[in-house]
Amino acid sequence: MPLDKQLLEILVCPADHGPLREEGDRLVCGRCRRRYPVRDGIPVMLIEEAEQPAS
Numbered sequence: 001m002p003l004d005k006q007l008l009e010i011l012v013c014p015a016d017h018g019p020l021r022e023e024g025d026r027l028v029c030g031r032c033r034r035r036y037p038v039r040d041g042i043p044v045m046l047i048e049e050a051e052q053p054a055s
C-alpha cells in the first residue's frame, strides 16, 4: 500500500528532522539513514523502533 504523498511530505525524521523517502516498506532518513518501519500503512516514527544505519 503506497503511502499518502501529503503525509510523507509532512513527516520528518524525529532524530534530526531530516527528509524521509520511501524505500519498500520503510521510510529512510536522508540525513542519519535511520529506517522507520511502516506498519499497516502507518509510519512508525519512533527512534526506538528505527533500524540504525550500519556504520
Ligand SMILES: [Zn+2]
Residues within 6 Å of the ligand: 013, 014, 015, 016, 017, 018, 029, 030, 031, 032, 033, 034
Ligand atoms: Zn534522521
